[in-house]
Amino acid sequence: MIARIAENCFWLGRYLERAESTARVLQMTGQLALDAELSAEHLWTPVLAIFGERRAFTERRGVEREADAEDVQRFMTWEETNTSSLLNTLSAAREAARTIREVVSKECWEVTNELYLWLLGDAGREEYEHSRYGFFQHIRRMVQLCLGLFRSTMLHDTPLDFIWLGVMLERVGQTARLLDVHHHVFSGMHPGHPVVETALWLSLLRACSGFEPFMKSHSGRVTGDAVASFLLFESRFPRSVHYCLDSAYRYLVRLCPPDADAQLPGRRTLALALPLLAELRPQALASPDATVHALLTRMVEGTAELCSLISEEYFGRSAASAPQVLGTQVMAG
Numbered sequence: 369m370i371a372r373i374a375e376n377c378f379w380l381g382r383y384l385e386r387a388e389s390t391a392r393v394l395q396m397t398g399q400l401a402l403d404a405e406l407s408a409e410h411l412w413t414p415v416l417a418i419f420g421e422r423r424a425f426t427e428r429r430g431v432e433r434e435a436d437a438e439d440v441q442r443f444m445t446w447e448e449t450n451t452s453s454l455l456n457t458l459s460a461a462r463e464a465a466r467t468i469r470e471v472v473s474k475e476c477w478e479v480t481n482e483l484y485l486w487l488l489g490d491a492g493r494e495e496y497e498h499s500r501y502g503f504f505q506h507i508r509r510m511v512q513l514c515l516g517l518f519r520s521t522m523l524h525d526t527p528l529d530f531i532w533l534g535v536m537l538e539r540v541g542q543t544a545r546l547l548d549v550h551h552h553v554f555s556g557m558h559p560g561h562p563v564v565e566t567a568l569w570l571s572l573l574r575a576c577s578g579f580e581p582f583m584k585s586h587s588g589r590v591t592g593d594a595v596a597s598f599l600l601f602e603s604r605f606p607r608s609v610h611y612c613l614d615s616a617y618r619y620l621v622r623l624c625p626p627d628a629d630a631q632l633p634g635r636r637t638l639a640l641a642l643p644l645l646a647e648l649r650p651q652a653l654a655s656p657d658a659t660v661h662a663l664l665t666r667m668v669e670g671t672a673e674l675c676s677l678i679s680e681e682y683f684g685r686s687a688a689s690a691p692q693v694l695g696t697q698v699m700a701g
Contacts, residue, residue: 369526373471375683376464377527380472381534383461384480388511389542390454393418394441395504396575401437403567412440414549418542419444419452441500454507458484473521476514483510529619533678536616540671543576543609547599548664550575551592569595581605596660601650609667610648616674617641623682633681640677644670 393415401411412435416422425435425443428450447453462484465477486492486506495503515535522528550572554565569590573579582590582598582605602608620641624634644667652663679685 371683373468373527374530375679375685376468377471377530378534378678378683380461380464380468381531382538383457383464384511384514385535385538386452386542387454387457387461388508388515389539389546390419390444390452390457391504391507391511392577393546393575394444395501395508396571398437398441398500398504399574400567400571403571408436410553412437414553415440415444417549418545420545421450421452424450445496455487458487458507468527471527473517475517475521479510479514479517483507483514486510526623529622533616533619533623536612536619537671537675537678539607540609540612540616541668543599543607543612544664544667544671546575547572547596547609548661548668551596551660551664554592566590573599576607578605578607597650597653600648600660600663609664610645613641613645613648613667613671617645635681637674637677637681640670640674644674 397411397415400406413422416425416435421443425440428443428447429439443450444452445454448455450456462480465472465480469477492503495506518528518531554568554572566589569592570579572595573582576599578599581602582595585602585604586594586598598605599608601610603610603614605611617638620634620638624632624638626638647663647666647670652658653660
């Protein structure tokens with residue numbers, strides 16, 4: 369398998385997962401705005417932080433004022449200068465799929481292309497104006513359909529391994545960043561009523577598609593520590609940091625088995641992934657000095673380093689020449 373095809377498979381997975389995550393966060397934040405009496409600063413500024421676009425958003429507008437719902441949703445959906453916008457992310461996913469038409473199945477290409485054309489056409493614009501919830505829901509369902517079609521319509525060989533490696537690593541970063549930002553914001557708030565506090569933590573679970581799995585595996589009061597532990601360590605939940613990083617490691621082992629030829633690329637990547645996975649355990653928060661933020665920062669930075677090493681070892685690219693990635697820092701302190 370040549371490096372060009374492997375790289376496009378990897379980034380196709382990443383871009384699709386990023387688009388689904390962006391649509392989900394925007395959709396759930398819009399719902400939270402209806403359910404909780406929170407300021408725009410507490411609602412929409414964290415959305416920009418999750419995707420590393422706070423500075424770009426401020427510079428784009430040229431003013432330092434509170435971000436509001438319409439501005440943020442428009443910026444994260446349609447802004448051409450924002451590399452994390454849905455417009456640019458789905459455009460990049462479509463281009464990656466088009467480049468490797470001989471690898472992806474016809475069904476996967478059709479869904480990716482259809483979603484891109486819908487977004488650019490009148491139907492997408494009309495849905496955005498008519499029902500913001502329905503607009504983001506349509507994007508999420510189309511991406512989820514495509515991810516499901518990968519497994520059911522493609523050979524389970526190296527190209528699919530690279531696609532799902534991209535999906536899992538992107539999901540690690542997305543979950544870690546979302547949890548870091550919201551855990552930081554919600555923990556510093558004083559909602560004044562247990563019901564409001566519970567609603568905030570449940571909104572975080574919904575933003576990670578984890579509401580029902582959490583409720584099925586937990587009983588009693590919903591707390592920040594319980595939600596953070598679930599999204600970090602729950603090995604049965606397919607969006608937890610542990611599940612995704614462990615899955616990514618398994619794909620890396622398939623691409624470069626430990627007993628394979630020493631000349632096979634991927635050995636340095638494996639050597640970095642294993643200790644990173646070993647750090648991700650509940651005992652990591654047992655120390656009095658340990659914090660959720662510190663562990664999540666380590667996961668975000670470690671995953672970014674892992675992706676850079678994959679680009680170098682498998683695709684022959686330096687970090688500077690790799691496609692656009694999200695920044696590693698999300699919150700300070």
